[in-house]
Amino acid sequence: MSTNAIAIILLFLSFLSPISGLNNEGLSLLSWFNSSSSAAAAFFSSWNPSHQNPCTWDFIKCNHGGFVSEISISNIDLHASFPSQVVTFQHLTTLVLSHGNLTGGIPTSIGNLSLLVTLNLSFNAFSGKRPVEIGMLSRLRSLSLNTNLLQGGIPREIGNCSKLRLLELFDNHLSGTIPAEIGQLVALEMFRAGGNSGIEGEIPMQILNCRRLAVLGLADTGITRQIPRNIGELKNLKTLSIYTSKLNGHIPPEIGNSSALEELFLYGNQLSGEIPEELGSLKNLKTVLLWQNQLSGRIPDSFGNCSSLVIVDISLNYLTGEVPSSLANLVSLEELLLSGNNLSGNIPSFIGNFSSLKQLELDNNRFSGAIPTAIGQLKELTQFFAWKNRLHGSIPVDIGFYFHRKPPKGGWKI
Numbered sequence: 001m002s003t004n005a006i007a008i009i010l011l012f013l014s015f016l017s018p019i020s021g022l023n024n025e026g027l028s029l030l031s032w033f034n035s036s037s038s039a040a041a042a043f044f045s046s047w048n049p050s051h052q053n054p055c056t057w058d059f060i061k062c063n064h065g066g067f068v069s070e071i072s073i074s075n076i077d078l079h080a081s082f083p084s085q086v087v088t089f090q091h092l093t094t095l096v097l098s099h100g101n102l103t104g105g106i107p108t109s110i111g112n113l114s115l116l117v118t119l120n121l122s123f124n125a126f127s128g129k130r131p132v133e134i135g136m137l138s139r140l141r142s143l144s145l146n147t148n149l150l151q152g153g154i155p156r157e158i159g160n161c162s163k164l165r166l167l168e169l170f171d172n173h174l175s176g177t178i179p180a181e182i183g184q185l186v187a188l189e190m191f192r193a194g195g196n197s198g199i200e201g202e203i204p205m206q207i208l209n210c211r212r213l214a215v216l217g218l219a220d221t222g223i224t225r226q227i228p229r230n231i232g233e234l235k236n237l238k239t240l241s242i243y244t245s246k247l248n249g250h251i252p253p254e255i256g257n258s259s260a261l262e263e264l265f266l267y268g269n270q271l272s273g274e275i276p277e278e279l280g281s282l283k284n285l286k287t288v289l290l291w292q293n294q295l296s297g298r299i300p301d302s303f304g305n306c307s308s309l310v311i312v313d314i315s316l317n318y319l320t321g322e323v324p325s326s327l328a329n330l331v332s333l334e335e336l337l338l339s340g341n342n343l344s345g346n347i348p349s350f351i352g353n354f355s356s357l358k359q360l361e362l363d364n365n366r367f368s369g370a371i372p373t374a375i376g377q378l379k380e381l382t383q384f385f386a387w388k389n390r391l392h393g394s395i396p397v398d399i400g401f402y403f404h405r406k407p408p409k410g411g412w413k414i
């Protein structure tokens with residue numbers, strides 16, 4: 001036979017060979033996609049039913065064996081439920097279904113995805129309980145269930161996900177206490193469970209075992225009692241965000257040992273006692289928001305050592321005494337908010353050296369003397385409150401100038 005004849009026969013055979021059709025993984029994906037909103041269709045033109053597998057489809061990746069290893073769909077209005085057939089995909093390592101208006105529950109069978117490393121179901125409307133079976137996902141490194149309507153407690157089985165680095169549960173309807181098992185997550189770098197008003201109880205001591213923790217977010221919860229005294233053992237902590245919650249007691253001086261700390265957001269709690277002198281050891285501290293607590297005593301001199309500070313808001317407390325002269329070092333400050341305390345003495349003229357200062361709020365204190373003229377030289381200043389003090393003298397001429405140049409939102413209140 002000539003080679004041409006062979007080629008023709010082969011071609012003929014290839015037409016004859018049965019059309020094997022789309023494999024099961026592809027069929028599962030298609031049937032889920034079929035149930036989604038028609039608005040999504042435009043994004044899924046690559047999901048072709050005549051293919052043999054879904055490996056070339058948008059949002060899908062396969063491993064070398066041709067099995068689906070990644071599904072990653074974000075910001076498409078799917079209006080569907082969880083693709084429950086996907087729990088049979090034994091090779092799946094990444095499942096991202098985010099910002100998709102997905103509703104209904106997360107199936108307990110999700111625990112069958114034993115190779116899963118990344119699970120991101122954030123920004124949907126998933127409801128019901130966060131399945132305990134997620135604890136079976138022992139390879140999981142990143143779990144984002146934030147911004148849904150999930151209820152129930154944080155299950156203690158979470159402690160089984162020992163490789164977890166990122167745990168985002170914020171903005172749900174979760175309740176109950178934070179399980180002590182959180183301390184088993186020794187690789188954890190970020191834990192955010194804020195915006196769940198039903199979360200209550202204290203921060204478990206065991207969290208101090210999470211030595212790599214860089215972000216601890218529990219704002220807008222019912223978290224109460226004290227900040228763990230040994231918080232300073234968290235040497236990698238950059239952000240401590242537990243505002244508008246129910247913390248009480250003192251800010252532990254040991255926090256001065258959390259040398260990586262950049263952001264300290266503890267406003268809107270019932271913290272009392274003094275602002276610890278030890279904060280002065282935190283060279284990386286950029287933002288300190290301690291407003292609306294019951295802090296008393298003086299502003300610590302050591303604050304002047306935190307030369308990276310950009311925003312300081314310690315208003316609405318019971319602070320007394322003068323503004324320490326060491327604060328003259330804080331030349332990067334953009335916001336200095338001291339309103340509603342019992343601070344006295346003169347308004348320090350070194351504030352006129354804070355050339356990036358945008359907001360200066362000193363109202364409702366017992367400051368006396370004249371407003372330093374240097375403040376009029378602050379070119380970035382858009383908000384200056386100094387009313388309800390014991391000030392006298394006139395408003396520096398330059399402030400009047402900038403008033404005309406750049407009228408602030410709240411007006412000049414003196």
Ligand SMILES: *[C@@H]1O[C@H](CO)[C@@H](O)[C@H](O)[C@H]1NC(C)=O
Pocket residue numbers: 027028030031032034
């Ligand atoms: C998708 O829907 C179409 C039309 O409704 C149907 O013919 C097809 O069988 C469905 N495909 C799957 C995989 O469910």
Ligand SMILES: *[C@@H]1O[C@H](CO)[C@@H](O)[C@H](O)[C@H]1NC(C)=O
Pocket residue numbers: 075076077078099100101
């Ligand atoms: C979710 O649905 C709402 C209303 O149905 C729509 O306004 C919104 O854009 C949708 N979200 C996304 C990510 O498409």
Ligand SMILES: *[C@@H]1O[C@H](CO)[C@@H](O)[C@H](O)[C@H]1NC(C)=O
Pocket residue numbers: 087088109112
């Ligand atoms: C999950 O795995 C269990 C045990 O291997 C099995 O009995 C069950 O059918 C699986 N569920 C699904 C939905 O695949």
Ligand SMILES: *[C@@H]1O[C@H](CO)[C@@H](O)[C@H](O)[C@H]1NC(C)=O
Pocket residue numbers: 074075096098099120122123142144166
């Ligand atoms: C989860 O997906 C959203 C996209 O919708 C993204 O913004 C977010 O960063 C993802 N989370 C992680 C941990 O990658």
Ligand SMILES: *[C@@H]1O[C@H](CO)[C@@H](O)[C@H](O)[C@H]1NC(C)=O
Pocket residue numbers: 132133134135136157160
């Ligand atoms: C979690 O681990 C414990 C042992 O530490 C085990 O008894 C339990 O069955 C595990 N739970 C899950 C959901 O895997």
Ligand SMILES: *[C@@H]1O[C@H](CO)[C@@H](O)[C@H](O)[C@H]1NC(C)=O
Pocket residue numbers: 232253254255257
């Ligand atoms: C800070 O850490 C040092 C050594 O790492 C330790 O000696 C000291 O007691 C700690 N201080 C506080 C207040 O925790």
Ligand SMILES: *[C@@H]1O[C@H](CO)[C@@H](O)[C@H](O)[C@H]1NC(C)=O
Pocket residue numbers: 277278279280281302305
């Ligand atoms: C602040 O710096 C001064 C020297 O400028 C030093 O004597 C003091 O111990 C420092 N305080 C803290 C808390 O680091």
Ligand SMILES: *[C@@H]1O[C@H](CO)[C@@H](O)[C@H](O)[C@H]1NC(C)=O
Pocket residue numbers: 318320342
């Ligand atoms: C402010 O301090 C003065 C004098 O120290 C004291 O009499 C007054 O009660 C204090 N006011 C508040 C609100 O703490």
Ligand SMILES: *[C@@H]1O[C@H](CO)[C@@H](O)[C@H](O)[C@H]1NC(C)=O
Pocket residue numbers: 328349350351353
């Ligand atoms: C402002 O800064 C200059 C230059 O660093 C310095 O000489 C001066 O003393 C400072 N003024 C005040 C009031 O601290």
